[in-house]
Amino acid sequence: MINDFIYDIPVRVYFGRDQLKNLGSELKKYGTRVLMTYGGGSIKRIGLYDKVVKEIKDAGMELYELSGIEPNPRIDSVRRGAQMCKDHNIDVLLAVGGGSTIDATKFMAAGALVDHDPWDFMDYSKQAPIERALPIVTILTLSATGSEMDTGGVITNPETKDKNGRLAPALLPRASFLDPTNTFTVSPYQTACGAADMMSHIIEVYFNLQDDLYMLDCFMEGLMKTIIRFAPVAMKEPENYEARANLMWTSSWAINGFINGGKRKAWSCHPMEHELSAYYDITHGLGLAILTPRWMKYCLSEATVSKYVQFGVNVFGIDPSLPPMEIANKAIDCLSDFLFGTLQLKRTLPEVGIDEEHFATMASKAVGGDTLHGFIDLKQHDVEEIFKMCMK
Amino acid sequence: MINDFIYDIPVRVYFGRDQLKNLGSELKKYGTRVLMTYGGGSIKRIGLYDKVVKEIKDAGMELYELSGIEPNPRIDSVRRGAQMCKDHNIDVLLAVGGGSTIDATKFMAAGALVDHDPWDFMDYSKQAPIERALPIVTILTLSATGSEMDTGGVITNPETKDKNGRLAPALLPRASFLDPTNTFTVSPYQTACGAADMMSHIIEVYFNLQDDLYMLDCFMEGLMKTIIRFAPVAMKEPENYEARANLMWTSSWAINGFINGGKRKAWSCHPMEHELSAYYDITHGLGLAILTPRWMKYCLSEATVSKYVQFGVNVFGIDPSLPPMEIANKAIDCLSDFLFGTLQLKRTLPEVGIDEEHFATMASKAVGGDTLHGFIDLKQHDVEEIFKMCMK
Numbered sequence: 007m008i009n010d011f012i013y014d015i016p017v018r019v020y021f022g023r024d025q026l027k028n029l030g031s032e033l034k035k036y037g038t039r040v041l042m043t044y045g046g047g048s049i050k051r052i053g054l055y056d057k058v059v060k061e062i063k064d065a066g067m068e069l070y071e072l073s074g075i076e077p078n079p080r081i082d083s084v085r086r087g088a089q090m091c092k093d094h095n096i097d098v099l100l101a102v103g104g105g106s107t108i109d110a111t112k113f114m115a116a117g118a119l120v121d122h123d124p125w126d127f128m129d130y131s132k133q134a135p136i137e138r139a140l141p142i143v144t145i146l147t148l149s150a151t152g153s154e155m156d157t158g159g160v161i162t163n164p165e166t167k168d169k170n171g172r173l174a175p176a177l178l179p180r181a182s183f184l185d186p187t188n189t190f191t192v193s194p195y196q197t198a199c200g201a202a203d204m205m206s207h208i209i210e211v212y213f214n215l216q217d218d219l220y221m222l223d224c225f226m227e228g229l230m231k232t233i234i235r236f237a238p239v240a241m242k243e244p245e246n247y248e249a250r251a252n253l254m255w256t257s258s259w260a261i262n263g264f265i266n267g268g269k270r271k272a273w274s275c276h277p278m279e280h281e282l283s284a285y286y287d288i289t290h291g292l293g294l295a296i297l298t299p300r301w302m303k304y305c306l307s308e309a310t311v312s313k314y315v316q317f318g319v320n321v322f323g324i325d326p327s328l329p330p331m332e333i334a335n336k337a338i339d340c341l342s343d344f345l346f347g348t349l350q351l352k353r354t355l356p357e358v359g360i361d362e363e364h365f366a367t368m369a370s371k372a373v374g375g376d377t378l379h380g381f382i383d384l385k386q387h388d389v390e391e392i393f394k395m396c397m398k
Numbered sequence: 399m400i401n402d403f404i405y406d407i408p409v410r411v412y413f414g415r416d417q418l419k420n421l422g423s424e425l426k427k428y429g430t431r432v433l434m435t436y437g438g439g440s441i442k443r444i445g446l447y448d449k450v451v452k453e454i455k456d457a458g459m460e461l462y463e464l465s466g467i468e469p470n471p472r473i474d475s476v477r478r479g480a481q482m483c484k485d486h487n488i489d490v491l492l493a494v495g496g497g498s499t500i501d502a503t504k505f506m507a508a509g510a511l512v513d514h515d516p517w518d519f520m521d522y523s524k525q526a527p528i529e530r531a532l533p534i535v536t537i538l539t540l541s542a543t544g545s546e547m548d549t550g551g552v553i554t555n556p557e558t559k560d561k562n563g564r565l566a567p568a569l570l571p572r573a574s575f576l577d578p579t580n581t582f583t584v585s586p587y588q589t590a591c592g593a594a595d596m597m598s599h600i601i602e603v604y605f606n607l608q609d610d611l612y613m614l615d616c617f618m619e620g621l622m623k624t625i626i627r628f629a630p631v632a633m634k635e636p637e638n639y640e641a642r643a644n645l646m647w648t649s650s651w652a653i654n655g656f657i658n659g660g661k662r663k664a665w666s667c668h669p670m671e672h673e674l675s676a677y678y679d680i681t682h683g684l685g686l687a688i689l690t691p692r693w694m695k696y697c698l699s700e701a702t703v704s705k706y707v708q709f710g711v712n713v714f715g716i717d718p719s720l721p722p723m724e725i726a727n728k729a730i731d732c733l734s735d736f737l738f739g740t741l742q743l744k745r746t747l748p749e750v751g752i753d754e755e756h757f758a759t760m761a762s763k764a765v766g767g768d769t770l771h772g773f774i775d776l777k778q779h780d781v782e783e784i785f786k787m788c789m790k
Contacts, residue, residue: 008414008640008643010412010413011414012410015408015410017409019400020402021403022401023402024402219640220624220640220644221621221648224623225616227616229616232613294706
């Protein structure tokens with residue numbers, strides 16, 4: 007049975023090289039006082055900062071700035087931003103950066119309109135409602151998380167070692183500027199981590215035994231083929247526009263909700279990875295790359311093999327006449343070769359400095375205390391087993 | 399070079415069997431007085447009319463009705479609807495039907511807010527601006543034109559024998575209800591015509607030599623494979639939900655603008671077909687089916703063959719090791735077999751009662767008096783040649 011769903015993604019996307027000329031008119035729709043948020047200095051190095059400031063000034067707007075948003079963004083940055091919005095009566099937030107900057111900005115925009123601590127949004131025991139947020143516009147500089155076109159974000163609380171995600175329609179950006187040339191300076195390693203992140207966003211939805219629309223499966227296969235084709239090109243030729251453009255638009259569509267259709271199963275690798283990066287602050291895409299093939303191996307059975315066959319045949323071109331289990335195992339090998347060979351990502355947890363010390367605690371948190379109802383149901387001991395498979 | 403583009407499709411889509419419960423709250427966002435538009439009696443026969451009326455009454459709204467919108471909808475229906483909106487101070491229009499009803503409703507919604515004749519919107523010499531329109535909500539009953547999620551519509555003027563299209567962002571529906579069960583009673587013939595229409599919407603964009611995003615080509619191939627797979631199923635098993643659901647969501651995505659990316663070439667078969675149905679009132683999808691393979695044959699050359707190869711290999715699974723021209727011709731044959739074999743559509747213009755009498759005039763109008771800048775440029779004599787190829 008195909009479930010009902012509601013499709014609703016009213017983000018305007020300005021895609022291409024010459025779109026910044028529309029920034030002023032887009033921002034002015036929402037008022038005159040803009041808070042621009044960003045991370046380290048990379049947007050200054052590539053000259054983007056100056057261009058953005060000029061557009062804002064030319065539009066006659068008042069500019070405030072908040073910089074220093076960290077990778078795996080922290081609740082303190084969110085608190086700081088929410089307070090700035092209140093102090094300066096901000097009308098619109100402009101996030102210039104990758105998923106970390108955009109995620110943090112989303113919760114600043116929501117935090118600006120409430121009296122409580124923004125962590126209450128993220129705290130799973132509180133789940134403070136997010137009914138409104140200040141308008142958010144983004145300028146993307148890293149193709150990975152898809153935050154530029156989705157309703158979610160993930161924030162880390164170093165004190166509690168929590169890395170929690172939250173979705174709310176109010177957090178959807180009003181507009182996003184996707185200029186592939188803004189990703190020309192992304193390093194091969196970060197390009198690879200971004201590709202692994204996108205790949206995981208698709209796999210988390212694609213590997214699902216609920217009936218759904220074939221047309222969405224075709225689309226997901228196309229997105230995965232796009233990543234496989236263009237991530238290595240972008241790593242070798244960082245200024246290849248075609249490669250950067252394909253990866254950029256794919257990052258948005260991998261997670262904006264369209265591919266979900268009526269599927270209702272939870273994701274599996276993301277909750278597991280969030281524990282790894284909450285405890286060890288590793289790069290999200292890298293953690294996903296390490297986990298995903300092991301999780302796929304762990305979930306493979308006669309009951310699930312058909313999905314692996316579809317994946318192997320349609321994405322990697324494996325001969326469909328082979329026995330299903332053989333196709334499935336070959337498909338996992340192809341994915342591993344892509345992640346650890348082509349993308350040159352590290353293959354095991356010890357290689358990124360993670361040992362077994364916190365496996366039990368992290369696994370317990372990943373399953374929310376009991377069961378993770380994903381592609382297959384996972385209990386704490388299942389997740390611990392998957393973590394252990396990542397040790398070698 | 400990949401062109402810049404703006405993506406902006408803020409339509410909320412309620413997809414599935416049990417969504418009508420959201421109709422009242424959706425309509426009430428826009429006011430209290432609703433004009434419901436529909437065609438013949440089919441929405442009464444399938445029980446949809448009663449359900450819709452009940453939801454509107456339960457929402458406490460005032461209901462006005464305009465029925466009798468014809469296939470290839472005429473400007474007189476538009477005039478009538480626009481006048482009703484003015485007379486009754488309508489707040490929101492609810493189109494219940496297929497593309498004809500929705501198209502007509504769009505121009506009623508625009509016509510309600512201007513003083514001039516609605517045909518001035520369609521008249522290519524006038525192009526009256528469409529800056530505003532009353533809000534439009536749709537309930538789709540036929541998977542074909544994609545009008546439920548796009549900014550366009552096509553209206554016929556029987557007096558002038560014009561069938562003209564117009565696009566304007568203000569015409570985009572605010573919300574569309576896509577319940578595949580509402581298409582269960584669509585006949586095999588109308589299902590086939592709808593499939594041919596969708597197929598053409600994709601081919602018109604896919605066959606393009608401008609550089610664009612590979613991920614969009616993959617998506618288009620997935621949409622075409624979806625139509626090829628499920629149209630015959632829906633013809634044989636009219637109540638097959640999976641088939642109807644795939645066709646329905648594909649109809650929207652075939653033309654909502656996403657697949658266009660940065661492509662700027664005009665369409666070719668649609669302008670030619672609009673002349674056929676303006677002069678002979680044939681079903682749009684049928685006219686497209688007859689024209690498309692001939693147009694493809696006419697455009698095939700060493701300069702264009704690569705696109706046919708991609709199409710043949712990725713959509714029809716033709717052996718990529720064959721010579722390119724052989725793949726291209728096989729691909730056209732596969733498409734013809736699908737349209738005239740699987741879908742059982744008529745193959746030639748004489749079979750639908752069209753002779754050569756108006757070829758010169760229709761060809762001249764199709765190229766807008768001079769040149770149609772599509773996949774390849776077409777002059778009047780080219781279009782006449784393509785029409786002639788459709789004679790046998």
